[in-house]
Amino acid sequence: MIAFNKYYNHFNLLSSFLIIVSLLLLIFKGLNFGIDFKGGTLIELRASDSKINVSSLRDRFNQMDLGDVSVKKFGNDTDFLVKFENKDNKKNIIEEIKVNLDKSFGNNYDFRRVENVGPKVSDELLKSGVIAISLSLALMLIYIWIRFEWQFSLGAIFALFHDVIVTLGVFSLFSLEINLSIIAAVLTIVGYSMNDTVVIFDRVRENLRKYSDIKIFELTNISINETLSRTIITSATTLLALLAIYFFGGEILKGFSLAMILGVVFGTYSSIYIANTVLVRLRVSQKTVLRENEKK
Amino acid sequence: MLYFSKLRILFITLFSVLFILIASSNLFKFDDDFFDKKINLGLDLQGGSYLLLEIDNKPVIEQKLQNLTTTIRNYFKEKNIKINNIKIDNQNIFFNVTNNDKQFVLDVFQDENSDLNPYYPRFKSHQLEIEDTGLNLKVNFSRQGLIKLKTSSQDQAIEIVRRRVDEVGTNEPNILKRGNNRILVELPGLDDPMRIKSLLGKTANLTFRFVTNDENDRFGVEKLKFENGLEEATVSKRIIISGENLLDAQPKMDTQANQTIVSFTLDRVGAKRFGKATSTGIGKQLAIILDGKIISAPVVRDTIASGSGQISGGFTFQTATDLALLLRSGALPAPLEIIEERTVGPDLGQDSINAGMIALAIGFILVIIFMLVKYKIFGLITNITLIVNLFILLGVLTLFEATLTLPGIAGIILTVGMAVDANVLIFERIKEELKDETNSILAFDGGYTKSRTAILDANITTLLAAIVLFFMGSGPVKGFAVTLGVGIFTTLFSVYFIARLFTSIYVSRNKDKEKLI
Numbered sequence: 001m002i003a004f005n006k007y008y009n010h011f012n013l014l015s016s017f018l019i020i021v022s023l024l025l026l027i028f029k030g031l032n033f034g035i036d037f038k039g040g041t042l043i044e045l046r047a048s049d050s051k052i053n054v055s056s057l058r059d060r061f062n063q064m065d066l067g068d069v070s071v072k073k074f075g076n077d078t079d080f081l082v083k084f085e086n087k088d089n090k091k092n093i094i095e096e097i098k099v100n101l102d103k104s105f106g107n108n109y110d111f112r113r114v115e116n117v118g119p120k121v122s123d124e125l126l127k128s129g130v131i132a133i134s135l136s137l138a139l140m141l142i143y144i145w146i147r148f149e150w151q152f153s154l155g156a157i158f159a160l161f162h163d164v165i166v167t168l169g170v171f172s173l174f175s176l177e178i179n180l181s182i183i184a185a186v187l188t189i190v191g192y193s194m195n196d197t198v199v200i201f202d203r204v205r206e207n208l209r210k211y212s213d214i215k216i217f218e219l220t221n222i223s224i225n226e227t228l229s230r231t232i233i234t235s236a237t238t239l240l241a242l243l244a245i246y247f248f249g250g251e252i253l254k255g256f257s258l259a260m261i262l263g264v265v266f267g268t269y270s271s272i273y274i275a276n277t278v279l280v281r282l283r284v285s286q287k288t289v290l291r292e293n294e295k296k
Numbered sequence: 297m298l299y300f301s302k303l304r305i306l307f308i309t310l311f312s313v314l315f316i317l318i319a320s321s322n323l324f325k326f327d328d329d330f331f332d333k334k335i336n337l338g339l340d341l342q343g344g345s346y347l348l349l350e351i352d353n354k355p356v357i358e359q360k361l362q363n364l365t366t367t368i369r370n371y372f373k374e375k376n377i378k379i380n381n382i383k384i385d386n387q388n389i390f391f392n393v394t395n396n397d398k399q400f401v402l403d404v405f406q407d408e409n410s411d412l413n414p415y416y417p418r419f420k421s422h423q424l425e426i427e428d429t430g431l432n433l434k435v436n437f438s439r440q441g442l443i444k445l446k447t448s449s450q451d452q453a454i455e456i457v458r459r460r461v462d463e464v465g466t467n468e469p470n471i472l473k474r475g476n477n478r479i480l481v482e483l484p485g486l487d488d489p490m491r492i493k494s495l496l497g498k499t500a501n502l503t504f505r506f507v508t509n510d511e512n513d514r515f516g517v518e519k520l521k522f523e524n525g526l527e528e529a530t531v532s533k534r535i536i537i538s539g540e541n542l543l544d545a546q547p548k549m550d551t552q553a554n555q556t557i558v559s560f561t562l563d564r565v566g567a568k569r570f571g572k573a574t575s576t577g578i579g580k581q582l583a584i585i586l587d588g589k590i591i592s593a594p595v596v597r598d599t600i601a602s603g604s605g606q607i608s609g610g611f612t613f614q615t616a617t618d619l620a621l622l623l624r625s626g627a628l629p630a631p632l633e634i635i636e637e638r639t640v641g642p643d644l645g646q647d648s649i650n651a652g653m654i655a656l657a658i659g660f661i662l663v664i665i666f667m668l669v670k671y672k673i674f675g676l677i678t679n680i681t682l683i684v685n686l687f688i689l690l691g692v693l694t695l696f697e698a699t700l701t702l703p704g705i706a707g708i709i710l711t712v713g714m715a716v717d718a719n720v721l722i723f724e725r726i727k728e729e730l731k732d733e734t735n736s737i738l739a740f741d742g743g744y745t746k747s748r749t750a751i752l753d754a755n756i757t758t759l760l761a762a763i764v765l766f767f768m769g770s771g772p773v774k775g776f777a778v779t780l781g782v783g784i785f786t787t788l789f790s791v792y793f794i795a796r797l798f799t800s801i802y803v804s805r806n807k808d809k810e811k812l813i
Contacts, residue, residue, distance in 0.1 A: 095490055112644040118635035132768035139760045181703055184773045191761030195754040202750040230724045234717040237663045241713025244659030245706050250651030253706055
């Protein structure tokens with residue numbers, strides 16, 4: 001049996017630190033919103049001429065008076081991602097750019113993807129993203145509140161918030177782009193983290209009913225160990241699947257799979273070191289579960 | 297628990313085979329209608345254009361209010377009430393009446409049987425609201441009135457949009473209402489939406505009006521620019537004929553002048569008016585105005601009574617074709633603005649499909665190897681379950697002809713990763729049961745029963761997240777929610793029926809073995 005409970009305090013300290021740093025990052029550095037949430041234009045361009053590179057593209061685009069233009073390599077050497085704000089929301093901007101690029105590069109390039117999101121739409125997408133995450137957190141809260149005693153709910157919710165905040169903190173730290181698929185990833189993380197916590201909690205509750213003489217500090221450790229094998233296998237297979245998406249699923253899914261990978265790691269960690277420690281700190285005992293049973 | 301009747305085994309086998317067949321219809325051609333279904337590929341996978349259009353209702357509202365001022369004036373004139381100082385400001389109509397008449401006017405507007413102000417009993421609201429500000433009376437559209445107005449202009453606009461898109465002839469366009477002032481246009485397979493964008497960006501309001509020098513024209517005058525933006529002309533506000541009078545419009549080659557023109561045919565009313573105007577207006581310039589710009593202003597030389605004519609204006613064949621198309625499909629009730637555009641080229645779509653399939657294959661193989669190494673015989677059972685699960689998942693998606701997107705493929709891969717969870721929960725539980733229980737069949741029974749709540753809880757939480765995502769997400773992300781959500785159900789089915797069937801067969805054959813798991 002591994003003594004997870006020996007490090008409850010250490011890891012609680014670490015998690016508090018991580019959450020504070022993440023929150024500070026989110027407040028002061030903010031998130032790097034993509035055009036989905038900020039509005040603007042995105043062009044994925046493939047070149048068939050080695051003359052076309054990041055700097056020559058940047059030169060060209062800067063001459064077009066589009067405001068802040070970002071040009072980046074995308075995946076391999078011939079693919080580029082160009083982004084700009086398109087503040088005035090000019091109508092025929094794509095056509096103008098094509099005409100302009102034709103002059104310097106002829107026909108040696110191809111627009112593989114064009115996205116243009118107006119300011120109204122991006123505001124709405126951001127709003128609905130925030131609502132979606134809040135709604136899913138609320139639903140989880142309600143579900144766990146119905147299924148478990150309030151001490152458990154609190155533990156699960158703490159773990160959930162930890163996972164979401166720290167994942168977003170990592171995205172802020174490395175200025176990784178937040179787009180629609182990241183919202184999907186965060187929601188899936190919420191589901192996964194909850195899933196993982198619930199499995200351990202289920203065992204804790206079962207053990208609480210079974211043993212009256214074991215303190216919660218010990219009991220959580222026993223439960224974690226009993227479910228450990230499952231925790232490892234499930235997170236391992238999930239991570240294997242996600243790594244396959246990250247490395248082979250193409251550039252578009254990179255951000256999504258990275259967020260999920262982080263979420264699965266944090267989710268697994270938080271089920272053990274946050275959800276359970278809340279139970280310990282709230283001094284959950286056999287009475288907690290038995291009293292609840294009488295009520296029902 | 298572990299016992300399976302023959303009937304049940306038959307049912308499970310048939311069910312699995314059915315879905316495997318349905319899933320394989322994506323690869324093979326079936327003659328049967330039921331099996332010949334395919335998963336739809338999202339625009340991000342097959343390439344295409346997604347355009348979200350917003351209707352700018354402001355001009356419509358202003359026009360309606362403008363008409364209303366006349367209606368109000370005439371209505372009360374019949375009742376010998378004089379309306380003074382009527383004006384429109386910021387989508388409100390203001391006017392004055394004498395204090396004696398005020399109550400009567402208010403009553404007319406607030407009467408449920410008012411013929412001036414329609415009442416919607418369903419919403420318990422009038423079309424218009426009236427308010428006595430003290431200084432004057434203020435009339436504006438009520439909330440319901442505005443909604444009615446918006447939905448009616450949306451209904452008209454979507455019809456015109458559909459006609460224009462159909463005329464261009466893209467395959468299987470998808471045109472849908474969004475809210476009460478937006479229209480979504482999905483154009484699969486279209487990698488350059490430029491032409492459609494420019495066609496949808498035009499209101500196509502066509503009028504024929506005389507150029508005049510008379511500043512005191514009875515109908516008022518306005519200065520309009522020519523299409524080229526250089527010249528200007530003063531035209532009367534009196535409309536001779538408008539786009540509504542057109543029956544047909546076609547691009548043509550005028551061999552005499554060697555230029556492309558648009559020829560048009562008028563309806564009866566239009567032909568009459570056009571004939572009258574051209575007979576009285578010989579020598580005058582007749583301006584052809586589209587969306588507030590003069591295309592051309594030819595001098596009338598003869599009376600045109602035939603009801604057909606032509607527009608010239610330095611067109612190329614393409615611009616003439618487009619103008620004819622716009623005139624044929626009719627004018628939009630209000631301008632449209634493209635507020636969101638997402639276009640994916642077909643080769644990127646194919647690349648995404650390939651990448652997704654490779655990721656799926658690799659993810660699948662990794663999980664299978666891992667389970668085999670870790671779990672041996674039960675790993676094998678899990679793997680068989682996984683494969684059948686994947687087929688059933690694809691089968692369900694095919695059956696409902698769901699739309700598969702790139703995030704949707706990610707959802708399938710993720711389902712593969714997470715699907716082992718339920719089996720592992722069960723097998724781990726069985727292991728524990730076997731520690732105290734010598735009867736392996738009872739131990740297996742216990743494993744299934746005692747793991748049930750955890751499995752249910754775990755899957756419901758993921759399902760909740762998927763449901764929220766389905767209702768809040770848009771486009772590709774919705775595809776992810778669908779595969780993730782459907783994946784949960786197929787996983788539970790395959791775990792509780794297929795995996796359990798295999799487990800029961802294995803256990804009953806080896807019940808006397810020392811170490812089962």
